[in-house]
Amino acid sequence: MSRKCIGIDIGGTTVKLGMFEQDGTLLEKWEIPTRKENGGAHILEDIAAAIKKKAAERGLSTADFEGAGMGLPGPVLEDGHVEFCVNLGWKAMNPQEILSGLLDGMPVKSANDANVAALGELWQGGGRGYKNMVMITLGTGVGGGIILNEKIWSGMQGVGGEIGHIHVIEGETEQCNCGGYGCLEQAASATGIARLARKLLEADPARPSSLREVKNLSAKSVLDAARAGDPLALESVETSCRYLGWAMAGITMVVDPEAYLIGGGVSRAGTFLTEKIQRYHDQLSPMATKKAKVLLATLGNDAGIYGAAKLVLG
Amino acid sequence: MSRKCIGIDIGGTTVKLGMFEQDGTLLEKWEIPTRKENGGAHILEDIAAAIKKKAAERGLSTADFEGAGMGLPGPVLEDGHVEFCVNLGWKAMNPQEILSGLLDGMPVKSANDANVAALGELWQGGGRGYKNMVMITLGTGVGGGIILNEKIWSGMQGVGGEIGHIHVIEGETEQCNCGGYGCLEQAASATGIARLARKLLEADPARPSSLREVKNLSAKSVLDAARAGDPLALESVETSCRYLGWAMAGITMVVDPEAYLIGGGVSRAGTFLTEKIQRYHDQLSPMATKKAKVLLATLGNDAGIYGAAKLVLG
Numbered sequence: 001m002s003r004k005c006i007g008i009d010i011g012g013t014t015v016k017l018g019m020f021e022q023d024g025t026l027l028e029k030w031e032i033p034t035r036k037e038n039g040g041a042h043i044l045e046d047i048a049a050a051i052k053k054k055a056a057e058r059g060l061s062t063a064d065f066e067g068a069g070m071g072l073p074g075p076v077l078e079d080g081h082v083e084f085c086v087n088l089g090w091k092a093m094n095p096q097e098i099l100s101g102l103l104d105g106m107p108v109k110s111a112n113d114a115n116v117a118a119l120g121e122l123w124q125g126g127g128r129g130y131k132n133m134v135m136i137t138l139g140t141g142v143g144g145g146i147i148l149n150e151k152i153w154s155g156m157q158g159v160g161g162e163i164g165h166i167h168v169i170e171g172e173t174e175q176c177n178c179g180g181y182g183c184l185e186q187a188a189s190a191t192g193i194a195r196l197a198r199k200l201l202e203a204d205p206a207r208p209s210s211l212r213e214v215k216n217l218s219a220k221s222v223l224d225a226a227r228a229g230d231p232l233a234l235e236s237v238e239t240s241c242r243y244l245g246w247a248m249a250g251i252t253m254v255v256d257p258e259a260y261l262i263g264g265g266v267s268r269a270g271t272f273l274t275e276k277i278q279r280y281h282d283q284l285s286p287m288a289t290k291k292a293k294v295l296l297a298t299l300g301n302d303a304g305i306y307g308a309a310k311l312v313l314g
Numbered sequence: 315m316s317r318k319c320i321g322i323d324i325g326g327t328t329v330k331l332g333m334f335e336q337d338g339t340l341l342e343k344w345e346i347p348t349r350k351e352n353g354g355a356h357i358l359e360d361i362a363a364a365i366k367k368k369a370a371e372r373g374l375s376t377a378d379f380e381g382a383g384m385g386l387p388g389p390v391l392e393d394g395h396v397e398f399c400v401n402l403g404w405k406a407m408n409p410q411e412i413l414s415g416l417l418d419g420m421p422v423k424s425a426n427d428a429n430v431a432a433l434g435e436l437w438q439g440g441g442r443g444y445k446n447m448v449m450i451t452l453g454t455g456v457g458g459g460i461i462l463n464e465k466i467w468s469g470m471q472g473v474g475g476e477i478g479h480i481h482v483i484e485g486e487t488e489q490c491n492c493g494g495y496g497c498l499e500q501a502a503s504a505t506g507i508a509r510l511a512r513k514l515l516e517a518d519p520a521r522p523s524s525l526r527e528v529k530n531l532s533a534k535s536v537l538d539a540a541r542a543g544d545p546l547a548l549e550s551v552e553t554s555c556r557y558l559g560w561a562m563a564g565i566t567m568v569v570d571p572e573a574y575l576i577g578g579g580v581s582r583a584g585t586f587l588t589e590k591i592q593r594y595h596d597q598l599s600p601m602a603t604k605k606a607k608v609l610l611a612t613l614g615n616d617a618g619i620y621g622a623a624k625l626v627l628g
Contacts, residue, residue, distance in 0.1 A: 155570020179600040256469020
């Protein structure tokens with residue numbers, strides 16, 4: 001019997017776990033709550049107990065596993081050191097060493113969750129068959145993961161892949177969470193898409209738009225209205241897609257990937273969105289004669305557990 | 315006696331050659347003309363003859379060399395294939411295989427010259443001691459070379475590192491050589507620096523500037539006037555540096571290097587230039603708490619032969 005492996009995706013509310021065969025077959029997935037009390041002191045104990053329990057149900061011991069991988073919501077150094085992980089309450093610790101200790105020395109590896117999701121999509125999702133790929137997650141923020149030669153590239157301080165904070169909007173006066181002004185995230189995240197539409201509505205109160213009747217304008221309402229043909233909504237979506245395509249064209253001039261994978265809640269808009277992004281990317285990267293393909297991510301919320309498992313398989 | 319190696323930098327006018335010890339000591343450098351007749355058919359023969367002659371002078375044979383590396387003025391595929399090399403007249407050939415044959419099977423490797431120069435600076439120049447570095451050459455154009463884990467990264471089609479063609483100037487109406495509009499090269503190359511100053515002079519004919527007396531405005535005249543305190547020239551240089559710092563801040567969000575190395579003719583302006591670039595890079599990459607250092611390249615025109623030699627040493 002070949003050894004299994006475990007993928008762990010730690011979020012602020014729940015921890016997602018998956019048990020995999022080494023060929024990527026998902027045997028079982030489950031969740032446990034993230035206990036954040038006492039500076040998150042119980043999170044790793046809970047994970048270790050959950051893995052041991054699930055293994056026992058299958059008559060397996062920790063020795064039957066190749067290892068476990070973890071995606072963490074924050075920057076992770078090469079050796080697994082985490083300086084801080086705000087959402088979990090962790091400070092200056094090495095979670096992979098601790099978890100390995102709790103799992104009788106099972107090999108444990110860890111990396112940032114956005115990067116791990118990118119690796120998951122490359123292994124078993126929309127990025128299958130590629131070696132060099134950039135994943136862009138359009139959710140509340142804009143996350144990114146860079147995969148070069150089938151490995152996560154996160155740079156000297158883990159900032160590699162933070163493409164939500166590429167500057168694109170000149171003259172922006174609202175501040176981004178990162179402290180900057182005019183980041184991609186302010187234009188192309190779910191929040192950013194709604195924000196640009198709101199600005200367009202305010203810019204000319206006389207301009208008609210079906211969005212004027214929408215309470216609590218969301219990215220979904222803007223995208224739905226654009227798809228239904230509302231000119232203002234469409235203009236707003238085109239602007240968001242242009243900023244994203246522009247940032248991606250820049251990424252092409254730096255790492256020249258084979259493909260971009262668009263994931264996150266906003267990506268539910270599907271090819272309506274990716275076709276626009278592809279068009280702006282291509283326009284703004286004339287040097288690249290082979291155009292990187294803009295594709296949709298396919299693993300959804302499971303990308304993290306897949307990528308985490310792949311992390312430890314190497 | 316340890317085996318030597320050869321670095322070759324092929325330009326449109328001359329071929330630069332260097333003989334090195336494996337520790338990077340340059341034993342001798344020399345040049346031969348680039349014979350471009352018959353579609354550049356004699357270039358590699360001339361190089362092979364020059365190497366054999368120089369080796370013979372030292373009582374060495376091809377077997378006394380670890381290998382030879384070549385920097386070529388165009389895109390080079392992983393296996394050494396060159397689809398076209400406009401400046402040399404080459405089409406669809408594998409120069410490294412041909413040269414290896416002419417040198418009795420000596421190992422030969424090749425890569426794009428801008429990338430090779432970056433590798434040279436990392437090995438023996440301003441980038442010594444770093445593993446991850448981006449070199450930016452400010453000359454007639456803006457060239458770039460990306461080094462990750464001490465190796466050249468040139469991406470799927472060799473466009474990786476073409477940072478002169480990152481889009482930064484919105485609304486630009488003049489076309490860049492690449493076919494795009496608003497590339498970094500149009501703002502921060504020698505040509506671009508002079509161009510921005512000229513635009514500023516034209517924008518307000520009443521605004522006084524010492525540059526109005528300069529015939530054939532060059533980047534050097536703009537930089538000299540800025541250093542001497544001419545407000546218009548200074549504003550123009552600040553604009554060029556901001557565009558460059560902006561593009562670099564984006565690169566930081568993608569590959570997060572330890573350092574940037576500024577080379578090329580424009581870099582003779584020294585720290586007057588790099589301090590400004592550093593300031594804009596830092597401002598536009600607030601996420602990066604450890605700031606990549608903006609340094610000056612030190613090998614000048616020899617970077618290519620150093621990098622080429624390092625290429626074959628691996």
